[in-house]
């Protein structure tokens with residue numbers, strides 16, 4: 209199946225857009241008229257630019273306010289169309305998208321519109337063109353693909369077909385299964401877009417908030433299943449109007465778009481195996497069984513500091529890499545690696561970001577399958593030389609230039625610690641059992657990119673976005689987790705550098721992992737042991753404890769213990785959540801210990817403002833304070 213994307217979906221001038229679209233692997237492009245009109249060159253030159261990049265023009269659009277007009281407007285509309293057909297011949301494309309009229313002059317009437325389209329079909333045929341009719345969700349008389357199809361059916365012309373656009377259908381909550389009865393050869397092109405669920409008027413929602421399939425909340429998979437069921441085998445064309453994308457990186461948005469289409473077709477194939485999906489099958493999404501390790505890049509002085517901090521939390525120095533300057537700290541199922549090598553990716557990560565948790569190792573059911581899937585979805589695989597006898601751990605590049613390694617039990621990768629490390633016997637520790645969650649910070653503009661990256665490659669789902677109030681601004685936070693809770697990531701999007709999250713991005717030149725949370729089954733015992741080992745926990749305001757005492761009706765003794773140990777507390781109706789924080793590093797990195805009880809699934813978002821306030825009093829002032 210051919211892939212295509214509208215020029216409106218990408219930022220930049222026409223040349224930049226085409227370059228990014230071709231580089232991301234698309235076969236075709238929809239030329240949006242304004243992108244052509246604002247280009248300082250002839251239609252022939254545009255056609256050549258498209259060809260030179262190995263692309264074809266899938267459709268020229270939009271042609272507005274055509275059908276149902278009274279005279280003299282009707283004749284004018286036909287003249288306008290003829291001029292555009294001439295232009296299209298120069299551009300080198302034969303399909304024009306006619307979107308349903310929004311003109312107050314349009315008269316309505318299915319037969320009138322069908323007659324207009326039939327007549328235009330005759331002209332198109334003579335000029336070697338075809339027309340596709342699309343129902344805009346806010347069209348004056350036609351705003352439903354079922355009506356558009358009825359008009360196309362009655363127009364009864366070989367050169368007149370239907371255009372389906374997932375946004376217009378799904379935004380109006382029209383059952384996509386109504387598409388199944390349309391003949392596939394009468395669908396001339398299919399446009400795809402998703403959108404977040406927001407309650408607003410259709411036009412504004414469409415023009416500003418569309419996003420790539422899989423990034424929003426619409427059921428684009430069911431829409432596409434219905435399209436495939438018709439036998440349609442034309443291009444899948446993204447048409448995404450999004451304010452953020454218009455100002456984003458052309459290359460990244462184009463790659464996200466291509467990834468979204470590959471992922472969409474993979475979901476269609478899995479949801480309805482009997483359909484003839486014309487794209488290659490992919491290995492299934494990586495089933496994450498746990499976080500196997502977190503690796504830090506550091507210089508010697510910071511490695512000392514990190515080692516000390518880990519010991520104060522009950523980690524033991526548990527091993528050394530056989531050939532590299534790499535130390536393993538271990539407690540329960542948590543493996544923390546500190547890499548002070550002077551070459552390789554760890555060193556480049558250190559040079560770029562300073563001391564940082566630049567690599568994450570995930571335990572999956574099938575490491576090679578997960579990599580294969582990632583690469584098919586446009587992720588970059590990563591490898592660097594290893595010494596003889598050591599393991600080459602498969603990896604892809606992730607957020608902030610970091611690395612995600614994959615290990616599994618089905619290969620030698622399951623013996624990583626024995627093969628690559630000389631390890632010591634386990635020590636008891638302070639009760640920390642596993643990595644509860646990994647918090648990554650990114651620019652707000654990149655959140656959808658990483659959401660799609662994780663969701664398309666790993667078997668995870670996203671939770672609703674929550675707002676984290678920071679005195680410097682709002683940080684948007686969204687969790688990405690699997691069913692069993694063995695992988696929990698939180699993505700925090702900062703849109704300025706005055707928030708703690710924004711400061712972290714600036715201070716580390718875009719390192720991603722800002723904090724790590726470890727789980728315990730008894731936070732009071734862990735906190736007590738950590739305190740005795742010299743752990744300097746983040747102090748929390750008295751006011752906070754007064755508030756939770758009142759909010760949850762907690763008794764004095766319990767509140768006294770929370771207060772003394774600097775533990776934050778939350779309930780969600782199904783269970784309880786306890787949190788304890790370290791102080792932050794100068795750059796804003798920190799560690800957390802949490803205890804979940806009952807069915808608590810959240811991350812203590814209500815406590816975040818108190819944590820942030822406490823971090824602010826205890827941190828050195830930032831450059832913009």
Ligand SMILES: O=C(O)c1ccc(O)c(O)c1
Pocket residue numbers: 269270305307342344373399414415447
């Ligand atoms: O917003 C619009 O006007 C518009 C134009 C053309 C389309 O294909 C579309 O889906 C929307």
Ligand SMILES: [Mg+2]
Pocket residue numbers: 342373399447
């Ligand atoms: Mg459209």
